[in-house]
Structures are given as structure tokens and as C-alpha cells.
Amino acid sequence: MPIVLLAALAECDVTLAGFIDRIRLGSVWQDEAIRSADRRVVVQAHLAAEGLRSLVQLGETTFYHADASMLHLIGLVLPATILAMRDLPAATLICDPLFQLPGIVIRRLRPLDHRDPGMGTAVLLHVPTITVWLPQT
Numbered sequence: 001m002p003i004v005l006l007a008a009l010a011e012c013d014v015t016l017a018g019f020i021d022r023i024r025l026g027s028v029w030q031d032e033a034i035r036s037a038d039r040r041v042v043v044q045a046h047l048a049a050e051g052l053r054s055l056v057q058l059g060e061t062t063f064y065h066a067d068a069s070m071l072h073l074i075g076l077v078l079p080a081t082i083l084a085m086r087d088l089p090a091a092t093l094i095c096d097p098l099f100q101l102p103g104i105v106i107r108r109l110r111p112l113d114h115r116d117p118g119m120g121t122a123v124l125l126h127v128p129t130i131t132v133w134l135p136q137t
Contacts, residue, residue: 001052002066002127007098008056009034011041020132023047041098058096061120071099071123072112078121083109090125103128 001016009019012034019034027046028034034043045054056064061074071094082093090104105126111117 001132002069002129003101004064004098004104004127005043005054005056005066006130007101008041008043008064011098012036012043014043016132019043019045023052056098058098062096064098066127069125069127071125072120073123074112074120075118076121077111077117078109083111083121085109090123094123099125101128 006016009016013036014022014034022028022034023045024047027044029044029046034045035041040059042057043054044057045052047053052067054066056066058064061076063072063074064070065072085106086108088106090099090106093106094100103126106123107126108124110122110124111119112122113119
């Protein structure tokens, strides 16, 4: 489980055990999503046979796809000199506290859509993880 997802759950006042219990019962998508009190952080998740699928939304324009370790920054256009950067601490470019955690590294940046660069930027990340054991029921 990526530490960004754990930090997002903490922002939403949801314990890891509570989250596991909830996704074992079924998906938490859209209306059933987990939200922080200020509604800034939204966690959506599904426990598929191949593993956890989850999305952390921060505000209206930032989406972290945990299973792909990809951050979509909608509407953020970066100059080519920044897009060429590799392997730098995420805190260098991403100001959100969830990405200020140690060990999160930007591997690659690219436009979300090469035909429409104004759409935003995709950021491939390396995010430290923890292993979570799910008891059989």
C-alpha cells in the first residue's frame, strides 16, 4: 500500500483497519468515497483479485492513481526544461503535504495529452509502500 494512500486516509480520519474493513465489504467509489472533513481529499478504492485499485483526489485538479503510481495535474502546463527533469524529490515540484513525505521521487514528467498540452501534466512517481496482510474470512 503506497504511503500517499495511508497519508490520505489519515487526512480523512480513517484508520488502516477501518479502510481494510470497508473495502473488504465492497468498493468505495463516487458517492461512497472516503472524504476529509474539508472535502479536499477524496479516496476511492476497489479490492480486485489482482490487488488494490485506488485513486486519491486532491481538490479539483490533482489525481493520484496509486496502482499506476501516476499523478495527474489537470491544467498544469510545465515548461520543457522541467518536463525533462528525472529522479528528483517530489517535494521539489509538488507542494501538497501528501507528496512532501520522504522517499517520494518524481521519475518522469510528460504532458497528459501531447496533442493538447494545456490539459495538464502526468507525473510518474516512485512512492514507498508498506505491505498489508488481509486475514482470510
